[in-house]
Amino acid sequence: MPYFIKSSLESQWLWHISRCCMALLFFSSGLSKVLDVNAGFQEMQAAGLEPAWLFNYASALILLVGAYSILFDRHLWLGAALLSIFLALTIVIVHTFWNMSGVQANISLYFALEHISVIGGLIGIAIASHFRQQLQDVGVIA
Numbered sequence: 001m002p003y004f005i006k007s008s009l010e011s012q013w014l015w016h017i018s019r020c021c022m023a024l025l026f027f028s029s030g031l032s033k034v035l036d037v038n039a040g041f042q043e044m045q046a047a048g049l050e051p052a053w054l055f056n057y058a059s060a061l062i063l064l065v066g067a068y069s070i071l072f073d074r075h076l077w078l079g080a081a082l083l084s085i086f087l088a089l090t091i092v093i094v095h096t097f098w099n100m101s102g103v104q105a106n107i108s109l110y111f112a113l114e115h116i117s118v119i120g121g122l123i124g125i126a127i128a129s130h131f132r133q134q135l136q137d138v139g140v141i142a
Contacts, residue, residue, distance in 0.1 A: 066086070
């Protein structure tokens with residue numbers, strides 16, 4: 001592996017960038033549920049979740065807490081787990097492509113596959129956080 005690639009993969013700056021990229025998705029979604037409450041309520045009602053206010057604010061809390069834990073690498077494993085469960089439940093509750101047909105089924109399938117990919121990314125950053133912490137503990141990386 002070229003030295004530049006190796007040093008980049010071990011760098012703090014790339015670790016920060018990767019966490020920012022992952023957290024942005026969840027932070028923006030959580031923030032939108034807080035700032036545009038009516039749209040959040042409509043989203044929950046469209047999914048059949050009542051009371052809409054409870055599900056909207058609970059979703060916002062999970063999304064914001066998860067994004068915070070990823071962004072600041074504080075209990076990242078827990079934030080990643082919360083967000084992974086949230087995404088899995090979203091597939092089961094909202095993106096039920098197996099109950100649909102035609103274009104709507106395809107769109108829901110693509111959302112479900114996207115959610116599964118993000119879950120994989122969350123698992124990946126949780127693993128990376130764990131091993132980076134171990135390397136910091138023994139003084140291999142700063």
